[in-house]
Amino acid sequence: MIKFEKKYNKLFLNNIRKAITDYEMIQPNDKIAVGLSGGKDSIFLLFCLKLIQQTSIKNFEFIGIHIDLGFSMDIESLKSYCTKNNIPLIIEKTNIADVIFNDRKEKNPCSLCSKLRRGALARVSKNYNVNKIALGHNADDVIETLFMNVLKVGKLGTFHPNSYNSEKDMHIIRPMIYIRENLIESFVNKFNLPVITSTCPKDKKTVREDMKKLLFQLEKIYPDASEKILSSLSNFDLNNLWKKYDI
Ligand SMILES: Nc1ncnc2c1ncn2[C@@H]1O[C@H](COP(=O)(O)OP(=O)(O)OP(=O)(O)O)[C@@H](O)[C@H]1O
Numbered sequence: 001m002i003k004f005e006k007k008y009n010k011l012f013l014n015n016i017r018k019a020i021t022d023y024e025m026i027q028p029n030d031k032i033a034v035g036l037s038g039g040k041d042s043i044f045l046l047f048c049l050k051l052i053q054q055t056s057i058k059n060f061e062f063i064g065i066h067i068d069l070g071f072s073m074d075i076e077s078l079k080s081y082c083t084k085n086n087i088p089l090i091i092e093k094t095n096i097a098d099v100i101f102n103d104r105k106e107k108n109p110c111s112l113c114s115k116l117r118r119g120a121l122a123r124v125s126k127n128y129n130v131n132k133i134a135l136g137h138n139a140d141d142v143i144e145t146l147f148m149n150v151l152k153v154g155k156l157g158t159f160h161p162n163s164y165n166s167e168k169d170m171h172i173i174r175p176m177i178y179i180r181e182n183l184i185e186s187f188v189n190k191f192n193l194p195v196i197t198s199t200c201p202k203d204k205k206t207v208r209e210d211m212k213k214l215l216f217q218l219e220k221i222y223p224d225a226s227e228k229i230l231s232s233l234s235n236f237d238l239n240n241l242w243k244k245y246d247i
Pocket residue numbers: 034035036037038039040041042043065066067068069117121134135136137141
């Protein structure tokens with residue numbers, strides 16, 4: 001059973017609470033769906049939300065939703081973990097893998113997969129009267145996405161901690177934006193949370209891995225680089241960003 005201990009506050013929960021407060025992620029009577037991939041980030045998010053519900057913000061509900069992409073992953077451990085902790089888990093079977101790799105033979109499958117997966121997640125969430133979807137993006141994901149946008153697209157920006165999709169009338173929240181990936185890894189091991197090895201052939205072979213290496217190199221020279229990059233995302237001077245004059 002997921003059980004609160006005071007030391008968790010300092011270790012990770014306070015940072016999650018801070019993200020929730022800074023970006024007004026949870027309101028009374030929200031029904032939140034945690035997108036569960038089977039990976040470490042989303043299961044840690046589920047674990048933290050349960051602790052937050054036990055300690056500080058009590059008047060919200062949450063469920064887990066796993067979109068089965070069709071890679072034949074064994075999710076028994078995830079199912080039994082949710083059952084043990086009284087967390088409803090919805091599993092939605094899809095043929096996303098088949099569409100991407102066999103029908104479309106996509107050369108860059110990750111972005112289409114992510115789009116279809118989010119669509120499925122929003123559709124299933126609607127069926128369960130969910131008004132917010134919580135994703136397991138962490139601080140490293142925030143920075144890697146920023147690097148990818150700047151270095152590959154030539155665009156300054158990353159995903160927002162709390163965004164709203166008006167077409168689907170759905171909020172997307174990311175309560176783990178202040179938590180580093182290595183910390184998540186160590187707690188997932190310590191608490192023995194169920195992690196399912198991805199069977200996706202593209203797993204860990206993406207541009208994101210290059211950005212991870214870049215951040216690693218950067219932190220060797222500037223040890224507090226990630227902290228500074230994260231803080232710069234909410235500490236900017238619009239006057240000194242270039243807005244071209246309309247002609
Ligand atoms: N198959 C899925 N079903 C439901 N939610 C998903 C699924 N895949 C990803 N998500 C959600 O989208 C988030 C970002 O997905 P991404 O593939 O970037 O995961 P990640 O960074 O590897 O995180 P994780 O360790 O949770 O897999 C995940 O943390 C999770 O909340």
